[in-house]
Amino acid sequence: MSDEQGFSPRERRASFTLAGIFGMRMLGLFMIMPVFALYGKDLIGFSPIWVGIVIGVYGLTQAVLQIPAGWLSDRIGRKPVIYAGLSLFAVGSVVAAMSESVYGVAIGRVLQGSGAIAGAILALAADITREESRTKAMAIIGVCIGLSFAVAMVLGPVLASFFGLSGVFWATALLAVIGIIMVRFMLPDPAHKGQIRDVTAAPELFGRLLKDKQLLRLDFGILLLHLTLTAVFVAFPLTLLDAGLAAEKHWWLYLPVLLLSFVLIVPVLIIGAKRNLNKQFFQASILVMMLALVLMAIGKGHIGILALAMLLYFTAFNFMEASLPAFLSMLAPAGAKGTAMGIYSTSQFFGAFLGGVLGGVLFQYLGGVGVFLLVAASMGLWFWVAKGMSNVSKVRSHILPIGVSIESIERREQLLAELLALPGVLEALIIPEEGAAYLKVDGNSFELDQAKTVINL
Structure with missing residues (x-):
């Protein structure tokens, strides 16, 4: 039996289970971001450059292996790939937790990123659900990913204040083990198998999509969005510390700011969809993010300015994080959404890697102000590129x-x-x-x- 909207109990359980697995993995990846610059100082080889590398290097292996792991799941099955990915994530977490140098932690993060299971999870969601309920399943997974980031910004500082940096990594290892248990005991076997082009990449479509200017604008946008995110968190925790907010109290700022940012984007998303203003709001969000980064640069020593900057930043970030996949879904050619999403996800994770490295280098030589201002300048480039976006909404x-x-x-x-x-x-x-x-x-x-x-x- 299914509910009146066509979502059966089996599909609902599978969707929430997959969302939980995906969310816990992303939670483990994100928790390190607000704390490593603060709690990693006792590690051998610690420097701003290595802060950036550790924060962003998971994105490199994630970007390289994202599409191949999805293809592998087509050949050997979704669950074996998910088991392997979660196991690699757990091993990487343990390596990082036991390391006494930034080099060992970086290796752990590389292993974490190599557990690239996003494609397999989305493909399994497509296998388990019918077409009429698949959109709802994907939406549940998307919401869980967004929530995992918000929880990570709060939980990371709390865990680090009680258990130190290693405690954060041990917690991520535990999350991976819980994920493996969920796959074993809570996920039903798929009703059918086979390549579904809305969630898996088709190699013959790469050439065509890499020439599509509208899709390339979205790929460039998600790359810059996550480049900005990792670069910011190389510098922002230390900026808060310099402003007088003790490390164990950083979650006091992140929690209300994130909650309010989620509240603020709801009417924007609704109005944008109803009045066909998504493109205009999207461009405005780029400018808001640029303003937020400038405020971070000039707000040194002022908690109020930094809190306002972070509120503006996360409001714009969350809006664009929700809008970019929606634009991609509407612009991707028929039967090519899975391939378009694979290229998009690869760009996202590569952006996270680039942002970490760039943020570390800039902080090393120019300080936090240099990080914020140069990343703000990149928003100007994004705004120029985004001017050519199509305003599709229906x-x-x-x-x-x-x-x-x-x-x-x-x-x-x-x-x-x-x-x-x-x-x-x-x-x-x-x-x-x-x-x-x-x-x-x-x-x-x-x-x-x-x-x-x-x-x-």
Whole structure:
């Protein structure tokens, strides 16, 4: 039995379990960000450059292995890849917890990042859920990722104040073990297997998507967004310390700021969607982030200014973190969303790596002010690039199982022509191997029942 919106108990349990696994892993990756610059000073080889490397280096292995791990899950199964990824994450956490030098901690972070299971988790969510409830499952996973970042900003400083830096890494190892247990005892086996192009990357599409200027703008945007994030957290914790806020009290600032930022973006997201102002709000958020970074640079010694800067920063960050995947979903060609998301995710994690290294180098030679001002300047570049973005808000995607024989090329071409002739259908793609039709439609004029009638559902 399913609820009135088509979300069965099995799908609901699987979605929340996968969201929890994904969220705990991201929580473990993020918890180190607000504390390493403060609590890593006793490590051998400690320097601002190594602070940046440790914070961001997980992104390098994550970026390199993100797409290959998804492909591997197509061959050997989703769960084995998730088990392996969580195990690597646990091993990396233990290595970092037991290390007495920044070099050992960096190796641990490299191992953490090598457990790249995002693609396998999303593919498993697609395997377990039906098409009509898949969007809801992905939304649950997305919300959990966002919450994991907020929790990490608070929990990291709390754990470090009681148990030190090693305690934070031991906690991440525990989270990985809990994730493995959840996979074993709480995740149902998928109802079907197979490549689903909305969540897995198709190699033959890379060339086409890497030439798509609209998608490249989004890839560049997520790279800069996470570059900024890791660079900021090389310098901001020490800036708070210099302003007189003791390390164990940093969560006092992060908690209310993050909660208020989530409250502030809700009306912005609603108004943007209803009035087709997503692009305008997106560009405004880049400028808000630039202002926040300038305030961080000039607010040295003033907790009030730094708190305002962080509120502006996280409000803009959270809005863009929610908006970028939505834009990508609407702009990706029919049947290419999984490939587009793979390139996007790779850009995101590579940006985190670049931001850590850049932030460390800048802090080493220019101090926190140099970090904030130069990263603020990069927002100007992003604003210029974002001016060419399309302002789509009513484009939707649908995947429909094909209920008729499509063995002959003539029948496939006929079905494709009939789908493209329907009102509101912008693109259509038939994948015989999957027995599916991928549609990209204008939500204002498309009628799903008409498409189902065409393919005899």
